[in-house]
Amino acid sequence: MCSVVGYNGPRPCRQMILEGLSRLEYRGYDSSGFACIDSTSKIAQVKTQGGIEQLSLKIAAQQGQKQELNGAIGIGHTRWSTHGVSSDINAHPHFDCHKTTAVVHNGIIENFVFLKEKLQLLGHHFISQTDTEVVAHLFEDELKNQSLEKAVLSVVTKIQGAYALLVISEKYPDYLIAIRKSSPLCLGVSSTETFVASDVSAFAGQVDQVVFLPDESFAIISKSGYHVYNFFGERIYPPVQKSTCTWTAEGKAGYAHYMLKEIYEQKRVIIDTVNFLRSHKSAGMQQLNVSHELIQELKNIHFIGCGTSWHAGMIGEYFMQEIAQVSTQSFLASEFRYKKFFPYPRTVTIIISQSGETADSLEALRLLTASEQPTIALANVASSSMVREADGFLLTQAGQEIAVASTKAFTAQVAALYLLAHWIAYIKGLVTTQAIARAEEELFVAGEILENSIERYKFDIITRIAPQYAHYKNFIFLGRHISFPFALEAALKLKEIAYIFVDCYPAGELKHGPLALIDAQTPVVLFSCLDETIYKKLYGNAQEVKARSGHLIVFAFEHQKDLIALADTVFIFPKVNPLLAPLVMTGLVQFFVYQIATLLERPIDRPRNLAKSVTVE
Ligand code: AGP
Numbered sequence: 001m002c003s004v005v006g007y008n009g010p011r012p013c014r015q016m017i018l019e020g021l022s023r024l025e026y027r028g029y030d031s032s033g034f035a036c037i038d039s040t041s042k043i044a045q046v047k048t049q050g051g052i053e054q055l056s057l058k059i060a061a062q063q064g065q066k067q068e069l070n071g072a073i074g075i076g077h078t079r080w081s082t083h084g085v086s087s088d089i090n091a092h093p094h095f096d097c098h099k100t101t102a103v104v105h106n107g108i109i110e111n112f113v114f115l116k117e118k119l120q121l122l123g124h125h126f127i128s129q130t131d132t133e134v135v136a137h138l139f140e141d142e143l144k145n146q147s148l149e150k151a152v153l154s155v156v157t158k159i160q161g162a163y164a165l166l167v168i169s170e171k172y173p174d175y176l177i178a179i180r181k182s183s184p185l186c187l188g189v190s191s192t193e194t195f196v197a198s199d200v201s202a203f204a205g206q207v208d209q210v211v212f213l214p215d216e217s218f219a220i221i222s223k224s225g226y227h228v229y230n231f232f233g234e235r236i237y238p239p240v241q242k243s244t245c246t247w248t249a250e251g252k253a254g255y256a257h258y259m260l261k262e263i264y265e266q267k268r269v270i271i272d273t274v275n276f277l278r279s280h281k282s283a284g285m286q287q288l289n290v291s292h293e294l295i296q297e298l299k300n301i302h303f304i305g306c307g308t309s310w311h312a313g314m315i316g317e318y319f320m321q322e323i324a325q326v327s328t329q330s331f332l333a334s335e336f337r338y339k340k341f342f343p344y345p346r347t348v349t350i351i352i353s354q355s356g357e358t359a360d361s362l363e364a365l366r367l368l369t370a371s372e373q374p375t376i377a378l379a380n381v382a383s384s385s386m387v388r389e390a391d392g393f394l395l396t397q398a399g400q401e402i403a404v405a406s407t408k409a410f411t412a413q414v415a416a417l418y419l420l421a422h423w424i425a426y427i428k429g430l431v432t433t434q435a436i437a438r439a440e441e442e443l444f445v446a447g448e449i450l451e452n453s454i455e456r457y458k459f460d461i462i463t464r465i466a467p468q469y470a471h472y473k474n475f476i477f478l479g480r481h482i483s484f485p486f487a488l489e490a491a492l493k494l495k496e497i498a499y500i501f502v503d504c505y506p507a508g509e510l511k512h513g514p515l516a517l518i519d520a521q522t523p524v525v526l527f528s529c530l531d532e533t534i535y536k537k538l539y540g541n542a543q544e545v546k547a548r549s550g551h552l553i554v555f556a557f558e559h560q561k562d563l564i565a566l567a568d569t570v571f572i573f574p575k576v577n578p579l580l581a582p583l584v585m586t587g588l589v590q591f592f593v594y595q596i597a598t599l600l601e602r603p604i605d606r607p608r609n610l611a612k613s614v615t616v617e
Contacts, residue, residue: 002092002106002615004185005202006075006166008176008221009193014059014069017076020195020202022052024078029606031079031091034059035102036071041173043102044069047091051078051606073176075166077104080611083112084129094133096140097124100170103139105132106198107183108616110161135165143171152177152218153233162359162616164198179218183615184357184385187211187219187226189240194221198615199357200245200383201400210243212388245383257604259403259497263454263590266411270447270583272397273415274440277423285423288376289392290348295427299346303330304364306614307492308406309352309413314485315582316352316417322579323431324424333360334617336367343371350376350394354401354409355613356384363617365389378416380409394420403605404612405497407590410489411450414583415443446580449573450587457571457588465569466595469523469553475500476517476524478507478541481534483527486582490527490589496607498597507541518550527585528556528563530578535560542566555585 003024007013017034025032032055033047046069048058059069077092084090093102109115112131115138120126124137138158142151162182168175178185178196188195188203188210195203196219200210213219216231217238230236255261277284301320303313313330320328333351337360349368353361356379365386368375377390380398387393396412422439425431457465475494479487484506491502505514507526518524524545529535539562545552546566554567557575564570571592573584597604 002080003078003198003202004075004104004106004164004166004196005077005198006104006176006178006196006221007193008073008223010223011072011193012070013072013074016195016203016206017074018052018056020197021076021078023201023204024197024199025051029078029611030081030086031088032077033091033093033104034069034074034076035093035104035168036069036074037168037170037173038068038071041170043095043099043168043170044071045093045095045099045102047077047088047093049087049091073168073174075102075104075168075176077106083108083131090128090130092130092132094128094130094136096136098140101136101139101143102168103132103136104166105135105163106615107163107181108161109134109159109163111159112161115158131161135159135163135167139167139169143169148172148175148177148220149229149233152179152220152229153231155179156181156216156218156231166196174222176221177218178213178221180213181216182359182362185213186383187213187221188243189226194226196221199381200243204243204245208243209240210245210383211238211240212383214238243383256598257403257594259405259407259590259594259604262401262403262408263587263594264451265399266408266587267447267451269396269398269408269412270415270443270450272399273412274419274443276395276397277416277419278440284395287393287395290374290376292427294346294348294374295424296429297346298326298348298424298428300344300348301326301328302344302347302349303328303352304333304336304349304361305330305352306333306358306360308410308489309354309358309361311485311489311492312410312413312417313350313352314488315414315482316350316421318482318579319418319421320424323421324428325430326424331364333358333364336364341367341371343373348374348376350378351386351390352378352413353384353386354380354396354398354406354413356381356386357613357615359615359617362386362389378413380412402612404607404610405493405604407586411583411586414586418443418579442577442580443583446576446583449576449584453571453573453584453588454591458591461592461595466592466599468569470498470596470599472521472523473501474522475502476514476522477502477504477527478510478524478538479504479527479529480507480538480541481529481531482579483529483582486585487525487527489582490525490593493590493593494596496610497602497604498593498600499602499608500596507538510541510544515544515548518545518548520549520551523551523553525553526555528554528560528581530557530575530581535563539563539566555589557581
């Protein structure tokens with residue numbers, strides 16, 4: 001999950017590339033760098049540990065020194081380390097022995113050790129610990145005695161793995177090379193200049209046409225345009241599309257962090273998602289591209305996702321089974337791909353992904369496509385690979401989610417799945433359009449409760465509750481039925497932004513071992529449920545905790561007096577449709593975790609070791 005951005009045209013490109021990188025920085029930010037071909041046709045470069053801010057400071061410090069950084073052909077990179085620690089040396093770009101070729105890379109060169117040893121035997125000397133550096137040395141050899149196109153073809157036959165590569169070389173000072181295998185790469189084109197980036201948002205507003213490089217292809221970009229080839233060396237002509245991507249540098253709008261801003265956007269996001277999917281005839285629903293016949297004969301629905309998106313799918317299982325009466329199962333993308341795969345008849349698979357670029361989920365999609373299984377991408381980024389590659393898609397309307405920890409995108413996913421379940425039930429003749437209208441209203445109410453619950457407990461959480469719990473090193477989170485996947489999501493939030501260890505179980509599992517973990521140093525957070533039978537079981541689980549002097553934090557509903565009475569700390573919510581219980585608790589638990597992480601002075605929007613879009617396996 002790094003980002004690459006490049007440019008070839010008439011204008012000095014450093015600022016444009018740095019701006020593009022800063023827009024994609026959420027994808028990886030532990031180091032960064034820039035290189036260009038300067039006016040003397042030499043490579044000028046700067047790179048650093050740290051993000052774009054550090055890079056800009058380093059560039060400013062070099063102003064007026066030996067190298068100018070104002071070339072009109074350039075490449076840039078922000079990194080999330082896969083091979084080699086985060087350092088100046090391991091930052092991209094990487095170079096050949098004579099620093100005449102520069103390379104930036106998103107992905108993993110899986111056979112780099114083998115290639116590095118071969119190249120070292122040929123006399124090449126390496127200075128970094130990265131996989132990427134082998135590409136620069138390969139080009140050093142391949143560019144010696146053949147054309148750019150043939151050099152690229154030689155290199156791609158040697159490297160294995162996933163890669164989006166940008167290459168510039170003093171041997172061909174007017175050309176920029178862009179190579180794609182698995183990792184996303186797109187061109188922003190106009191009659192006078194060409195951008196290339198991991199994501200279209202990097203050059204939104206600069207050009208209004210986009211070309212998505214097909215998998216296993218490369219582009220040779222000159223001052224007068226670009227040529228695209230496949231890995232057999234044949235010219236190909238990917239369609240030029242109008243770019244719908246806009247970039248609003250709206251910033252944090254006065255909030256301390258993007259995450260807090262996005263927590264407060266959730267009510268709006270639910271409304272926007274409902275309105276976008278409003279009627280079953282809406283454009284949003286039509287984009288599903290699934291025939292009514294298939295829906296009426298539907299035997300199974302499968303969800304595939306990672307992290308928060310996987311949790312949304314687990315919640316969506318209850319919607320599909322209870323409302324649409326369809327057997328539904330969720331799969332972790334990283335596991336799904338390596339288990340024996342049986343093509344299921346009359347089954348639709350929905351790949352859930354905020355970014356639409358997560359490598360594990362994208363590869364699972366490709367496996368399903370190869371098996372001709374109907375696929376739908378439930379994504380938040382219209383220009384993403386999954387939206388382009390799935391048979392149909394459903395776009396959540398969360399807007400750009402910048403914080404690495406997903407909040408509003410999760411809420412949008414849950415809302416969209418709730419509506420989709422009703423749409424499927426309607427097509428199957430199980431419900432009327434009144435039920436769909438009621439579902440929309442229930443979601444609006446859930447959004448109100450979500451926001452009101454934050455306002456209700458905000459002061460208490462900031463002044464008393466978060467300080468009371470911020471010093472604990474371990475928590476146990478419990479849920480049951482539909483509140484178990486929600487407990488998993490809540491636990492992920494505490495882990496990823498506060499770096500606090502959380503073990504999360506279905507509450508019924510407590511007595512089968514984890515109960516031994518209960519002590520005064522391990523608070524238990526229990527998320528209640530509105531299903532009466534399940535609630536009684538959860539109340540029993542809460543008593544098990546208290547009977548062992550456990551400390552209990554409870555998210556409960558206003559009529560659940562017994563459970564509320566057991567809690568050491570309690571957050572109370574008004575009753576809603578039982579299937580929407582997780583949705584109404586979402587904002588408050590995110591706010592609670594956010595305040596703990598703030599007290600611990602964590603870098604909220606960019607947690608250590610993580611990135612927003614995991615485009616490598
Ligand atoms: C959630 O807070 C994390 N950012 C992470 O688990 C994320 O949900 C996961 O990487 C999947 O990303 P996607 O939705 O873009 O596919």
